Amino acid sequence: MYELIHVKGNSYYIQSPAKIGLYKVSDEEVVIIDSGNDKDAGRKVRQVLDREGWKLRAIYNTHSNADHIGGNQYLQKQTGCKIYAPGIEADFTNHTILEPAFLYGGFPPKDLRHKFLMAQESECEYLTNENIPEGFEIINLPGHFFDMVGFRTPDNVVYLADCLSSKATLDKYGIGFIYDIAAYIQTLEMVKEMKADVFVPAHADAAETIAELAQLNIDKVNEIADNIVRILSESQNDCGEAVCEKKTGLTFEAILKKLFEHYNLVMNFEQYVLIGSTVKSYLSYLKDQGRITASFDNNMLIWNKA
Numbered sequence: 136m137y138e139l140i141h142v143k144g145n146s147y148y149i150q151s152p153a154k155i156g157l158y159k160v161s162d163e164e165v166v167i168i169d170s171g172n173d174k175d176a177g178r179k180v181r182q183v184l185d186r187e188g189w190k191l192r193a194i195y196n197t198h199s200n201a202d203h204i205g206g207n208q209y210l211q212k213q214t215g216c217k218i219y220a221p222g223i224e225a226d227f228t229n230h231t232i233l234e235p236a237f238l239y240g241g242f243p244p245k246d247l248r249h250k251f252l253m254a255q256e257s258e259c260e261y262l263t264n265e266n267i268p269e270g271f272e273i274i275n276l277p278g279h280f281f282d283m284v285g286f287r288t289p290d291n292v293v294y295l296a297d298c299l300s301s302k303a304t305l306d307k308y309g310i311g312f313i314y315d316i317a318a319y320i321q322t323l324e325m326v327k328e329m330k331a332d333v334f335v336p337a338h339a340d341a342a343e344t345i346a347e348l349a350q351l352n353i354d355k356v357n358e359i360a361d362n363i364v365r366i367l368s369e370s371q372n373d374c375g376e377a378v379c380e381k382k383t384g385l386t387f388e389a390i391l392k393k394l395f396e397h398y399n400l401v402m403n404f405e406q407y408v409l410i411g412s413t414v415k416s417y418l419s420y421l422k423d424q425g426r427i428t429a430s431f432d433n434n435m436l437i438w439n440k441a
Contacts (some may be wrong), residue, residue, distance in 0.1 A: 139187070141157050142341065144290035148345040149183060151176060153202045153337045156195075156286065156294040165189045168286055168294050169197055169337070170206030173250045177206025181213055195262065197296035197419050198218035198283035199227035199274075203232060203337070205250060207257035219262040221273070222282030228259040238408035241246075246404040257298040276326075278319025279312070293331040298322050301339035312361055312409050316420035321375030323349045324331060363417055364426055366393045367440040384430075384439035388413060 138150045143158040149167075155176075156168030165184065170177055184191055191214040196204050199220060206326045207228065209359045227233045235243035235252045247253070260266070262284070267273060271288030277283060283399055286294045298319075300311055313319045327349040334345040343349070367390070371383040385393075391414050395402055400410065418438060422428040428439050 139183050142292050144293040146288045149180060150333050154335060155261055158288050160192060163190055163311045164192045166193045166195060166268055168195050169203040170194050172202040172205040174209045177209030180206055191216045193217040196228060196286060198280040199224040200280060201252055201254040202437040204228050205254040208255040211257050218257050218259045219266055221261050221284045222263040224282050225259045229256060231256050238412050247408060272415055275324050278322045279313050280314050291332040293334050295334055295336040297337050298326060299336055299349055302351055304338055305355050309400060310410050310413060313416055314415050316416050320353060323353050360421060362397060363421060364440055366390060367427055367438055373441055383435040386435055
């Protein structure tokens with residue numbers, strides 16, 4: 136872990152739970168793409184840089200999830216590097232309480248105010264075409280989070296952040312975090328057609344082709360959406376309980392429980408907010424498509440198959 140991997144030309148990545156991109160802008164200076172999940176990750180990145188004799192010029196955060204910005208504060212304090220992130224992601228990086236607050240939907244309890252969901256704050260500026268290295272291209276990758284981006288280097292290496300997951304990850308976790316389902320699918324359809332010499336996703340192996348994996352991720356999204364519709368359809372057809380005589384359909388909590396059972400997930404605070412937020416995004420997506428409906432009954436929000 137934290138081994139420096141040469142990809143092509145001046146493009147590298149550091150192997151870690153969420154791959155950290157690295158690009159040599161000169162013989163002495165480098166920039167990195169994301170910084171790992173905590174201070175310890177930042178320290179290990181610093182060790183790699185010191186071993187190679189490189190100075191860190193800047194960190195380019197693809198998005199503001201804690202496992203991608205956790206090393207920011209340590210590296211900035213140690214090196215004085217600049218930090219850049221796109222749009223809303225810069226605000227979340229400057230004010231990291233926003234991530235657990237957004238996921239929970241209110242002020243988060245202590246169970247959620249930890250490094251896995253709330254990184255240490257760092258001084259982050261807005262990412263623009265004017266502050267990226269010469270020859271870099273910013274690639275908009277919305278869906279997983281608000282304003283997530285990837286980068287193409289002059290070596291034609293593309294860093295894809297969290298826009299897709301490996302097959303092993305999809306099989307293991309069943310439901311991965313997504314903020315905007317429609318935008319996520321559009322991003323994956325775009326990535327399917329993308330060409331590069333090498334693709335470096337944060338949570339999958341680097342590869343020369345990415346279309347098959349992108350389609351696998353699209354298929355998983357459609358599977359989860361179909362499962363939600365199926366769960367609601369079954370609730371309408373099952374009137375074995377007294378409540379069905381008055382109102383069919385399910386609350387969000389009931390849908391979430393059934394999905395956890397279907398995918399063999401175990402509920403805790405982290406899973407509740409990460410998967411729960413994602414399921415709410417699926418419900419919005421399916422409602423906007425006209426596949427499900429929402430109504431209020433006895434002061435409860437009830438979801439039904441259209």
